[in-house]
Amino acid sequence: MFTRLYRHLHRTSGPSSSTWRLKQMLAALIVFGGLSSLTATGTFALLTSQMSNSRATVASGTFTFDNVVNTGTACFSYGGPSSPGNVNTGCQALITSSTLNYPGVAITPVKVTITNDGSLDAADLSVYMPSCAASATPGAPSPGGADPCATNGAQFYVQETTSTGTPTTCWFPSAVGACSFVASSLHVFAANYNATTSALDLGKGPVHATARYFLIGMQLPATASNALQGEAAVFGLTWHMST
Amino acid sequence: MSLRELKGVLLFFMAIGAAAYFGGGGAFASFSAETTNVGSSAASGTLTMSDQVNTGTACLSANATSQNNVNAACASVLALTNVAPGVYGGVAQVTVQNTGSIDASKFYLWAPYVNATLSAGISGTVTSLPITALEGTVTNGDSIVLSFGTHTQTFTANAAASGGATSISVTSQAANFAYPIGTIVVDTSSNTSPANTDCYDAKTTVAGTTGATKGTDLNFNPVTGNPFCGTALIYIQETTGGKNYCWLGKGSSPEAASGMCTAPISVNPSSALSTGGPITSLPVTALNGNVASGDSIVITSGTNTQTFTASANAYFGATAIPVNSATPNFAYPTTSTVIDTTALSSLNPDTTDTITNFNTAHNIIGKIQLFPVTANGTINNAATVELDHFNSGTFSRVFQVGVYLPAPAGINQNPLQGLQSTFGITWHIDQ
DSSP states (O other): OHHHHHHHHHHHHHTTSTHHHHHHHHHHHHHHHHHHHHHHHGGOOOOOEEEOOOOOOOEEEOOOOOEEEEEOOOOGGGGSSSSTTSOOOOOOOOOOOTTTOTBBBBBEEEEEEEEOSSSSSSSSSEOOSSEEEEOOOOOOSOOOOOOHHHHHHEHHHHEEOOOTTEEEEEEEEEESSOOHHHOTTTHHHHHSSSGGGGGGESSOOOOTTTTEEEEEEEETTTTOOGGGGGGEEOOEEEEEOOO | OOHHHHHHHHHHHHHHHHHHHHHHHHHHOOOOOOOOOOOOOOOOOOOOOOEEETTOOOSSSTOOTTSSEEEEEEEOSOOOEEEEETSOOOOEEEEEEEOOSSSEEEEEEEEEOOOEEBBBOOOEEEEEESEEEEEEEETTOOEEEEEEEEEEEEEEOOOOOOOOOOOEEEEEEESSOOOOOTOEETTTOSSSSSGGGGGGGOOOOOOOSSSOOOOOSSSOOTTTTTOOOOOOOOOOOOOOOGOOOOEEEETTTTOOOTTOOOOOOOOOBBBOOOOTTTTOOOBSOOOOBBOOOOOOEEETTEEEEEEEEEEOOOOBTTEEEEEEEOOOSSSOOOOEEEEEEHHHHHHOOOOSSSHHHHHHHHSTOEEHHHHHOEEEEETTTTTTTBBBOTSSSOOOEEEEEEEEEOOOOTOOOOGGTTEEEEEEEEEEEEO
16 A cells, blocks of 8 residues: 555656646745845845935135225125136225325325125235336326336335224334335335235234224325426235135 | 555544544543643834934934935034134034844945935826925936835936925826825936035025125135035044044045044133143143144144144043143133144145045945944954944944035135035945
8 A cells, every 4th residue: 555655646746747847846936035045135135224414514604805995985805707706906096196296295195994794704914016107197298207116206105003093003114103104115015015925914814894994105205306297106006815 | 555545544534533623622531731822923123223413313214204214304414604724614423323123234324315305295297306405416317216115216307406406307207106295305316426416515695604795795606516515525433432433534545543534623721721831731622523643733822822742642522632741831721722733734635535525436336334343443344233233232333524624725715615515424224
């Protein structure tokens, strides 16, 4: 009986069995599943957890300033062209040729207010004169031919004051307290302080939302020669701040 | 025995068994005994996490509205304003905790894709995705993937979307599910170039100080190409249990032996200095960066200043900086500032460790695996568990995340005025 049972069972499980192909497929699936579990575990995680700290923000401050000549309109550093940016070469002139100079008579000093209107404090403030050139005074019948920017030409100073105009520091020509006119000082200033790299250092710049006040003085020397008649000095002053 | 005979025998035994089971159980034995283990069950564990920024409220992965254990809207790490080049930026502490019952075998950090969440549900035919402010920039043609629970669907952007945008235009497609508010939206085509990273720039609309100029006032600070993201430096240093490891930033590649990132400091003396004699230690408020031995430490009060030299390393949180013996030249009060100029000088020329590069190099493809830190500058990269389950082993790890805007010599950085970078950081654990 057991021999027959064995033979029967053998027939139902061997290659001749009607279920042989199905068994082959099932065996293949078992092998495939086994391989998956053995070889692919590193490619995915069964459980995961994740979180993001979103929208961290880092914002830079601004570093801008304006200057006002006397009671004029504020001229903003960022009011110039986009390139190089934050450079405005079109601010108001300090003095115009309609303000005529006479030997030994100072013109009314020009007040310049420098205000830090950015959000960052300035570390430095400086000023320089990119150029100074002689030109005939408009309307002058016969210019004398001398150069007010040259030695023995016009005299010039840079005076810092309080907001109410009280002199505090004479930055050029260097002096304690109030400035006075010195011979050839326009020439000396233009010759020595004519670029960013050689600017006159005015010390620490204003912190944000504060201002510094300056008076720019100018006159022809009392000993000016006739050759300075009908001559104008054409110059600009550039104020520079850095962090 | 024939098969028929065998079947007969088997039916006979089956009949006996059936009789025994259904009818005769009590008839055979005088004594019996039995025990039953009732109520067996098989319950799955949990793998969840939380993160906490500084002392804020912990953010949980498990209760995200996207119902997939992914919380894309945890608190922002930093909110720095009025940042200036060359000046200490800021740092935040992030504590990541395994709040589940299962150990995490892997713990990762990466820069997220450009992302948002749905601000309104969508269904039917979709041509536009309403989203919360987009973190990053979407480019026309990008793949936009929505995920909520087990549901996911990919759309294709058919127009660009700027950082902060509140909708993404997509090629018309029927939604395969009614995706609700909170569904996660990611641009899987992003983080490949500075222009399409998760970090994006915008002009500031609020001044850094009251009444001052702001980014939108200026005409020389374009946001094209996300220049602020591409300049600001980021560093992430682990400080778990006093063991330090620089995972991201200067000091991470190659890893500094000290485990320090080059992380600037800006602190105050915790007590006034005395001119009465030499000191060998500067008492300071908890360090918000690192000091390496040999660094120049500058203390300033008004016009008074003095440079000390660090005589040993001091890490995040330290309350004293060891210095070479020197006598203070002024009785520096507690309002004085203390900075590490060596660290600043080291970072100023750095153009590698930017937020943009974090996005492009350490997104999900270049994710950073956070192996357990065993000592300063040393990790165990063979560990089988990287974040233990809640209340066991090291289930909580602590990181310092900082940003610094460098001041490279001779380079005018005016174009970076009045800009704001926005970015995210993703933490991920696997079973």
